[in-house]
Amino acid sequence: MVVEKKRSPVGAAVLRDDITVAIRGAVVAELAEVGYGRLSIEAVARRAGVSKAAVYRRWRSKLDLVLDLVSATAGRNLPLLDTGSLLGDLELLLQVMARALQHRMALQIIPDLLAEAARTPQIAEKLHQTLEDYQRTIGLVVIGRAVERGELSAATDQRLAVDLIVGPIYWRLAITRTPLGTAEVRRAAEMIVAALQVAGAGPDAPEAEV
Amino acid sequence: MVVEKKRSPVGAAVLRDDITVAIRGAVVAELAEVGYGRLSIEAVARRAGVSKAAVYRRWRSKLDLVLDLVSATAGRNLPLLDTGSLLGDLELLLQVMARALQHRMALQIIPDLLAEAARTPQIAEKLHQTLEDYQRTIGLVVIGRAVERGELSAATDQRLAVDLIVGPIYWRLAITRTPLGTAEVRRAAEMIVAALQVAGAGPDAPEAEV
């Protein structure tokens, strides 16, 4: 018993998927090429081979466009396989991250949006939430699993731990843009394990801001 | 960088320093507010209370303007005091970095320029060179000193070591923008020391790219 009001759902004149897809692709390309700051609807439409009106029919502004894109992309989570040891899990995670961060598009767009987040609250919120999810996943799965195995103290500061894991590889690949070999990833994993093992002290007294 | 021609040094009509300073300040402010992508000479001149012509008399383009600014700012090096131990040096370094990265301007401008570097070779080169100097300094002074003390193996991979030191704090403050307490900095320093100590293995066989 479908009670929907077919009152005025349209017939054959519906937003065409192929055009929507083309626009999304064009946004990604433009974002990589000129950045969010210089992104223009005109250029997006031009690149997608589409009229401006077609874009405005779907999204009200370039902010909407980008937020939507981030939402769609952010959904893809890393499969965190259980290798049986903290070192193994960590090395795998770093390898996956390294692979993702070597992609040209990612390397252009991610830092750009992160920088833009500093002045556009909506972007900041969306990215922050995505990052938070990502980091919590790492914390719970990788660290949590290691705690269950007895490899790490239960008092491990997850936030700090995640910083230690994610920070170096992001810095290396996205900031300094220096190539990273597999052997180096392995050694980095070993070093991080050592770091995590001395973190058992856990958070103590209330802290002063720096 | 204001060029001075000595041959026929002009009379009283010389580029005024106060105006140069005003423009520089305006560039920083604009850079923080709208980013490099949206930076316009018009806005800079407006903000500095100066005519566009005054800007063009000193710099040919906004790229020149920014490159000059980066050169001027990058000169300021961190004073790396010798505290007598790797842990002490590291904690001090992290505290100084944390302080620098908490400044609002830095937090807006640095990620923005780093992102822009991905598409503007001149900016990339200048920043890369600055970063390289900075990292080499950390490597030589902090790590080198610890090696002399016998705290670290001489085979320590300096590049990886620096990634481990700088990455986490940059990630935490500039990317996730989460506050960082002094006690956390201390614990992070301890963790990093542990990581560096297991890095003695040094670089081994030739590596495949990820």
Add this chain to the structure above:
DNA sequence: TAACGACGGTACGGTTGCGTCGCGACGCGT
């Protein structure tokens, strides 16, 4: 005191993007 050159101000024509509108055409359900 005369010359020089940067000063602020102002204006120029040209380019780019904005967001909206109307046109005729198209194709698909009713």
Add this chain to the structure above:
DNA sequence: ACGCGTCGCGACGCAACCGTACCGTCGTTA
């Protein structure tokens, strides 16, 4: 066969910047 809403296309007025040019003014130095 009809009507719907999308399609591409083109045009609109408006705004921001671009880079350059020309003013009359001003302070210094030769």
